[in-house]
Amino acid sequence: DGGITQSPKYLFRKEGQNVTLSCEQNLNHDAMYWYRQDPGQGLRLIYYSQIVNDFQKGDIAEGYSVSREKKESFPLTVTSAQKNPTAFYLCASRVPGARNTGELFFGEGSRLTVL
């Protein structure tokens, strides 16, 4: 079955360490997105990529980096510069034909806890 796989599902890291969250999709979707979820704040856009080798900053890109070397992969690195990285991270891809409407399909999320 097609879908988005995020790994790891749970991750613990010490302060000052970089960590990379994996997002892989076998849906052949062009556009991919990373959102951060905090209690009571909903989802906030970190980065998005419309096409391979291209990506744009979202609303809260500081302290994060991404790459899009392959269509199916959009990893997110949480760097030590991110002041409050503990959160639930959601990867999504845009449904085909939804270039204008923006409809998204989500992965199951990765929960990062900084100790």
Place this chain on the structure above:
Amino acid sequence: AQSVTQLDSQVPVFEEAPVELRCNYSSSVSVYLFWYVQYPNQGLQLLLKYLSGSTLVKSINGFEAEFNKSQTSFHLRKPSVHISDTAEYFCAVRGSDTGRRALTFGSGTRLQVQP
């Protein structure tokens, strides 16, 4: 920039009672509106969407939402809730007059169905 307001952070309701989850968005020339549902420690699933046409849209599990352009609202309703409807619900919008190709989400409403 587009914005979405979900005024109620939590809505407790008894099983078989009706419920309304409110969503208001900032005005735009035209918009595309979505409701997503999230069960604990999972990603978001699309519940229903308004793209054009009939202002009343329905999901397969009994939820419905009505697009009201004059009030810039897209409230979600269900005439009789079930325990299994307990989840967090997110309203999202994409304005057609922006170059930003990403959805903007509200802060979420936690629906708690009690027996």
